[in-house]
Amino acid sequence: MKYYLTTPIYYVNAAPHLGHSYTTIVADTIKRFKRMQGFDAVLTTGTDEHGQKIERAATAVGKTPQEFCDLIAEEFRRQWRILGLEIDRFQRTTSPHHAKVVEDLFLRCKRNGYVYKGSYSGQYCVFDELYVNDAKPGDPCPDCGRPTETVTEENYYFKLSEFQDRLLDLYQKQPDFIQPETRRNEVLAFVRQGLQDLSISRTTIKWGVPVPEEENHVFYVWFDALGTYMSAVDGENLWPADLHLIGKEILRFHAVYWPAFLWAAGLEIPKRIFAHGWLLFEQEKMSKSRGNMVRATPIHEVLGTDALRYFLLREVVFGQDGSFSYDALVGRYNADLANGLGNLASRVLTMIHQYRDGVQPKIPADTSAFGARARAVVEKTLDYYERLDFSKALEEIWKLIAWVDRIIVEYAPWKLAKEADQERLDLILYCAAETLRIVTALAYPVIPQSAEKIWSQLGITTPLKDSRVADLHWGHAEGNQKLGVVQAVFPRADAKAIVKMKEHEVAEYERQQELLGKKPAPPVPVFERDGAKITIEDFAKVDLRVGLVKSAAAVKGASKLLHLQIDIGEPQPRSIVAGIAEAYQPDSLVGRKVVIVANLAPRKLRGLESQGMIVAASLEGGAPVLAGFLEDVPVGARLK
Numbered sequence: 001m002k003y004y005l006t007t008p009i010y011y012v013n014a015a016p017h018l019g020h021s022y023t024t025i026v027a028d029t030i031k032r033f034k035r036m037q038g039f040d041a042v043l044t045t046g047t048d049e050h051g052q053k054i055e056r057a058a059t060a061v062g063k064t065p066q067e068f069c070d071l072i073a074e075e076f077r078r079q080w081r082i083l084g085l086e087i088d089r090f091q092r093t094t095s096p097h098h099a100k101v102v103e104d105l106f107l108r109c110k111r112n113g114y115v116y117k118g119s120y121s122g123q124y125c126v127f128d129e130l131y132v133n134d135a136k137p138g139d140p141c142p143d144c145g146r147p148t149e150t151v152t153e154e155n156y157y158f159k160l161s162e163f164q165d166r167l168l169d170l171y172q173k174q175p176d177f178i179q180p181e182t183r184r185n186e187v188l189a190f191v192r193q194g195l196q197d198l199s200i201s202r203t204t205i206k207w208g209v210p211v212p213e214e215e216n217h218v219f220y221v222w223f224d225a226l227g228t229y230m231s232a233v234d235g236e237n238l239w240p241a242d243l244h245l246i247g248k249e250i251l252r253f254h255a256v257y258w259p260a261f262l263w264a265a266g267l268e269i270p271k272r273i274f275a276h277g278w279l280l281f282e283q284e285k286m287s288k289s290r291g292n293m294v295r296a297t298p299i300h301e302v303l304g305t306d307a308l309r310y311f312l313l314r315e316v317v318f319g320q321d322g323s324f325s326y327d328a329l330v331g332r333y334n335a336d337l338a339n340g341l342g343n344l345a346s347r348v349l350t351m352i353h354q355y356r357d358g359v360q361p362k363i364p365a366d367t368s369a370f371g372a373r374a375r376a377v378v379e380k381t382l383d384y385y386e387r388l389d390f391s392k393a394l395e396e397i398w399k400l401i402a403w404v405d406r407i408i409v410e411y412a413p414w415k416l417a418k419e420a421d422q423e424r425l426d427l428i429l430y431c432a433a434e435t436l437r438i439v440t441a442l443a444y445p446v447i448p449q450s451a452e453k454i455w456s457q458l459g460i461t462t463p464l465k466d467s468r469v470a471d472l473h474w475g476h477a478e479g480n481q482k483l484g485v486v487q488a489v490f491p492r493a494d495a496k497a498i499v500k501m502k503e504h505e506v507a508e509y510e511r512q513q514e515l516l517g518k519k520p521a522p523p524v525p526v527f528e529r530d531g532a533k534i535t536i537e538d539f540a541k542v543d544l545r546v547g548l549v550k551s552a553a554a555v556k557g558a559s560k561l562l563h564l565q566i567d568i569g570e571p572q573p574r575s576i577v578a579g580i581a582e583a584y585q586p587d588s589l590v591g592r593k594v595v596i597v598a599n600l601a602p603r604k605l606r607g608l609e610s611q612g613m614i615v616a617a618s619l620e621g622g623a624p625v626l627a628g629f630l631e632d633v634p635v636g637a638r639l640k
């Protein structure tokens, strides 16, 4: 039986960080669990490479979009390889095969009468790739707070409005279609408000999958991206997906748009969507735009991937937000892995080496007292895994570890070894090793590499990877096998581990920056040297004002310049010439609020008078990024 699961396909405007690793690690864990249950589990991930955001990110570092995408897609692949994740298909939206599947999806929707042409004029959030209905020029995006941009374009529209009842019916009849429950309620509330038709093509962008039989249209990135789930497994009899695993911020696209597109095309919809919470770092969502990212590979280098996997799945309640910190990671690692499972393994295996020459005793006649306990834990743990409640599953397994630790102390094998009757010693050694076998197999989906190591130290020759849940029953191991060599699987971590992870993190950050063609920001504040300091009076001489872009046009013969008319609350708008043409389309600037230096002496550029300067961040080797405001601010307001 097949089980097809997916992660989101990640935008390539940033290199992979721990947030991306989180979803992909969880997906890998579920895949391994499903395989234990006997499914042929297939896991798809990939990269989302089209859209204005990516085009701009490429321009900013002086690369073509394709060059840029190739580089970052490979970076994601590399990341999953290093972390040892079992990815079956890595799908890129720039692959020609994917384009065909998206075209087909569109043509089916069109043939069935769910697509029409219309025009849109309004605000657009480039970051979220989302039209913001009811917004005015300059309004912030309600999702991310960034300034929206004004666009006017002819589009293909999808008749989303026709699917409201069918969607509500789906959520009603299949309550586990959206999980967890809180997220399902949010979607219900959203759909009950009524659905508007959705624009699914763009004419203002070039970097996308072209719409068939159209000169200027490319598909809206989400229409393109969602199609990946099908294009990745096209012709393989795997559709519909059994599970889409996503972060909570992209639930609407998956739980509302995606089933509607598929229905319109006459195709089957996925079976289940699970929207997990955010990984926070110092209480904020870890993301490129906040610059508070941590990467997975430095943790892998120092503590191993399994330490990270265990931490993420044990510490964060799946479905809720959770926090990452190096202290908490090392704390968990030492308490649960080094002192918990690692200690149990070396203790049990060492005793068998010591008292039984490294051969596990044969299964004793009556082990029922131990068996009952283990059986109950297996049942509960499998049930928690099935519900994707990983932290509970691990808690259950670790209770069994604590229990067997106590029983060993109670039986005191070191005393039994000196007695004439050796049956009791055989009993405790067999039962401790059998509990260790079960615990190791149960923990395998979360800590696969370490579990395999303990498995071979237990002397079991078939790989744990090929074990099935049926093998988890008490007494499955007959005993009498020769153990492997005992080695510490989770050596204790000391304070130096954190220092090392932080050092690796800096090195990894710098490597990624270099890869992107950027120089890492200099660590020393620019104004540190005495001579460079200015007084508050000096600063007050600069008249900085909020301006509203009324118009923008290219400057003939100057590829970098734009000529803008900017209202700063004076009777006439200012004429300003700015070197931002390589980073911004003129149309996208109209309606945007910017910061202007209003008291610069005017000067002429290409015959045009520039009566001020527009303020932008100047990126090393890249394109400028305009300063703006998250809150609405009145035109002409002074910056102090």
Ligand code: MSP
Pocket (backbone or CB within 6 Å): 007, 008, 009, 010, 011, 012, 018, 019, 020, 022, 023, 048, 225, 226, 227, 228, 245, 246, 247, 248, 249, 250, 277, 278, 279, 280, 285, 286, 287
């Ligand atoms: N390209 C879209 C998805 C298209 S799917 C058809 C996209 N990409 S993304 O690069 O922004 O990745 C978002 C996903 O990455 C989240 O939904 C989540 O799975 C993961 N995460 C990114 N940052 C995260 C956290 N800080 N915490 C948890 N997950 C995070 O949206």
